[in-house]
Amino acid sequence: MTKEKNQETHEQPEYEVEIPSREQLLEAVEARLKPTTFEEIIERFKLTDERQHIGVKRRLRAMERDGQLIYTKANAYGLPSRMNLIKGRIIGHRDGFGFCKPDEGGADLFISPNQMYTVMHGDRVLVQEQGKDSKGRREGRIVRVIEPREGNIVGRFFIDHDLGVVVPDDSRLNQDILVPEEARNGARHGQIVVVKVTHRPNRRTSPIGEVVEILGEHMAPGMEIEIAIREHDIPTEWSAKTEQEVARVAETVPEEAYADRIDLRALKLITIDGEDSRDFDDAVCAEREGDGWRLWVAIADVSYYVRPNTALDKDALERGNSVYFPNFVVPMLPEKLSNGLCSLNPDVDRLCMVAEMKVSAHGKLQHSKFYPAVMKSHARLTYTKVAAMLDGDPKLRQEYDHVLSNVEELHNLFKVLKRARQARHAIEFETLETRFIFNAERKIESIEPVRRNVAHTIIEECMIMANVATARLIEEHDEAGALFRVHEPPASERLTNFRSFLSELGLTLKGGDDPSPADYAEVLEQVRERPDAELIQTMLLRSMQQAVYSPDNAGHFGLALDEYAHFTSPIRRYPDLVLHRAIKSLLKKQQGPSKALEGAWMYPDEQLDELGEHCSMTERRADDATRQVDEWLKCEYMQDHIGEEFGGVIASVTNFGLFIRIDDLHIDGLIHVSSLDNDYYHFDNEKHLLIGENSRRVYRLGDKVRIRVRSVNLDERKIDLALLAAESPAGKDRMAGGWKKDEAAGDKAGQQPPRKKNKQQKKAHVKAKRAKVEAKRKAMKGKKKR
Structure with missing residues (x-):
């Protein structure tokens, strides 16, 4: 037994009484085959004092908040582990859905947009696994928020039909925050503000908040730093x-x-x-x-x-x-x-x-x-x-x-x-x-x-x-x-992906399931003079784990x-x-x-x-x-270059498009899949490429491209690009099945791969082409005379 001092509610204690500890309460619930009622807990520990009852209730509520216990619809306390409940943190996505990252590790659980209405990015929650979605991902249902996200939210304040709204700068927070007139505190339309959430969202209403700080105008110099500092809760004031x-x-x-x-x-x-x-x-x-x-x-x-x-x-x-x-x-x-x-x-x-x-x-x-x-x-x-x-x-x-x-x-x-x-x-x-x-x-x-x-x-x-x-x-x-x-060795999944990427380029990482730093160093040495060396190095870095601080020495793999x-x-x-x-x-x-x-x-x-x-x-x-500030500044810089053309390289391939790293500037922009040549494109995750279903055109990591800057969205820190031309590192456009197509020759998308010609056929083909060109030239000359 421990003495209850109202610590869970952070109030001053009015009394001291002996009540069961958290460990004792958990043992009591674990000992029963089914969830335990409050009355059964009181009876088990023979608690007769009313003050003990109040203390135990407070402790049980605190255990609920921390996700140690679940209060069921049958008015009993159960164990999350026996209810297939998983504790984790919500990671929002700009498109409305989200993921739950389990505290105990393992694959993230997909959270549907409908489920995301009641939670916010950063919340710690209890989730019940609901099988797999149509894409084969583990899917979860929100059971309870056990720890709401900490910190205020930075966003842009708008007035729409006399209603104050803050649109969060962090795209992972995909719910706008309503601000009543009395909670605006002088904020003007278009300004960047810091808002405190006063009412959490539910299935019927958006979150409601109060403006607690006005940072200034949207494009004011240094505003990107002020936003990043507050979004990431970086302390700036000394006590x-x-x-x-x-x-x-x-x-x-x-x-x-x-x-x-x-x-x-x-x-x-x-x-x-x-x-x-x-x-x-x-x-x-x-x-x-x-x-x-x-x-x-x-x-x-x-x-x-x-x-x-x-x-x-x-x-x-x-x-x-x-x-x-x-x-x-x-x-x-x-x-x-x-x-x-x-x-x-x-x-x-x-x-x-x-x-x-x-x-x-x-x-x-x-x-x-x-x-x-x-x-x-x-x-x-x-x-x-x-x-x-x-x-x-x-x-x-x-x-x-x-x-x-x-x-x-x-x-x-x-x-x-x-x-x-x-x-x-x-x-x-x-x-x-x-x-x-x-x-x-x-x-x-x-x-x-x-x-x-x-x-x-x-x-x-x-x-x-x-x-x-x-x-x-x-x-x-x-x-x-x-x-x-x-710095620990690469995890198996990253290692597999990196090997798959290398194989597409005709390279091999030695070492089997346990490659050494020497094996990685050998790859870097092999590609040092290649035009795609920087990209290969980037992918190698992505395959690595992040270095951390630990009291247990596990060595430094990279060094x-x-x-x-x-x-x-x-x-x-x-x-x-x-x-x-x-x-x-x-x-x-x-x-x-x-x-x-x-x-x-x-x-x-x-x-x-x-x-x-x-x-x-x-x-x-x-x-x-x-990184957030760098992305914002790069977008601001590219606003002055809309419509201009640049060379670049495909730095990442996704199911929704190609990320291009612009030469010299080292700025990444997106060519959305919808803006590629008219076709159905299929994404190969293992080989990091997009394949056109009909044209058989292939876009893969390392391909050189020529792009035009279409638009820049500062709020979302996105640069949209248009593809003008693409070629593999060898100098030709890659096609599925090994067929390489020369863009300059004017071949049409969807054309079937040509059969191999013998020497006589090649000579005849060249002769016919020259005759065609000469006929066209004469025709043009005749037009000029007329």
Whole structure:
């Protein structure tokens, strides 16, 4: 028995009485062959006090809300598992239907549009499986909403026949929200607003809401970021307590913080970042030592300033990571720390945690040690400058002569680290990123590729080495709980789809059911010079699982490493901060307490599990939000290019059309199946292609196309394209059955494949064609004379 304190209703307790716990109540229901009534529960536990009856009712209602019990039409409590009920989360679709993603995993359940009337995207529900639909999908019926979606909704406010309506920006929320006149709070027609749902939808009425914030006009500069921040519930405000804590932080390193730290201020540590970077959390230095190198990776000691369980720590944990939008950042830490006291700015003292490593001539990590230190960055270099210095730029080499030997040794070390990476067959992606160039009105002037150079890979290899050294340290000491960066091998279904895709291109992935990173690396090496290499790489990436944070080390498949953890960016990633605290805990245990090790913290296992899930979620949240903003900005940019023609490649094939990646711009648009040549098209999911039933025309991944931009829908972030011409990578249009048709020859759709001609037939065919052309030319000449 436990004492009931009204915790389920979040009210102040008026009394304390002994009532059964949730576990005891579940056991009581499980013990019976049929659902249990309230009276039977009271009798079983011999509860005679009226206050106990009230307490048990409240607890049972809370168990209902959490989906632990179901209250049946027979006024009894039953177990969802015995009623074939599945707990899951609703995922809406723009076309009105939806899916339920089960909490326990497995295939999603299809939810019909009729069932979706009573729920909203993001709700947690109980669903009863109803067999399969016409397409063979598991279908479900909504039994109950056990946890309504959290957060307000962003949308565009309209007034239609004196009725206020908010159309959600998120297309997965396919129900418009009605807003009574008294709940508009000054919102005007066409504005972007944030609405709070006050009445949930049911089968007869739409959801009703109240405007709680007016973001501004629809096309206002920066509006796409404001929308994404709110749609994805990204925290942007610091708590009052956090602001008070930050206000007490000094502008310079406090004198007492120097105690018990190794002084590295004379070491020629440098930072290498992008031109527009403002938070520098890593500095590097390499020196020759025998036939190998000694490498120092110094990382900002954020854990000294951000102590566990403070208001600042709680706010940082809630954010989980910094979120980088074009020309705007939502930081994990307040600017005073992220761009100031924690940032390794040049020529100022900074506190740091150091990974000092001995690396062999073959790029193997031989030894490492960790310690708190004080440092001074000797130069703030950029990737562009370092690449130019290594290319021999005399002006830059003279300007940075005092750190030139460090730069050159870093480059020499990088060469052996790269060879070691290739030897272990890490999967090397050559991704091409783009960035938006804005004008003074924050409108996009152009979209430019971001090219990686040797300096990017130098820093990347140094950070990987430090992350490996840290992961090994944690692996060796079980008591030091921290989060590993885990990237598991591809799941079987994705692997099958990827192999099917490769087979269509005449390629093979070795390794059977358990391919190694080497098998993937071999595919990338084979296609490196192919014109469709980027597409193949994209499909390879899609076949991979997403990396996550976990206290259980399962290795990093993509990097071909047995252990890997994130140590190098505690300013912008919370898992790195967790790792720094764990390292300090180890050092404190080995060396005893010291001023330099303040901020150490040992996390219990159950807390690490929660941290891993939370940090993985905030990372996905940031990716989704930034992707949404990028899509919106690309649509805005393409509005000025409606009617223009571009080259592209088929990047994805679906049953409703072809997604085309436009060359150079890396923008995706859709050619809807209804706009293709007049025919019935059939979708082959395994081979990623559309086949015309009569024309036998085939559209498949990797085919090059010529398109025209038909229209752009900013609200739905969609770009509609029209197909002008298509050809396979070999230069000819692909046809089913191996027949390749030359579009330029003017062949008609639906024509049967020609029989193979012998040499004499070919000569006769060419002669007849020439005669036809000559006759046409003479006829035209005669017309001109007349």
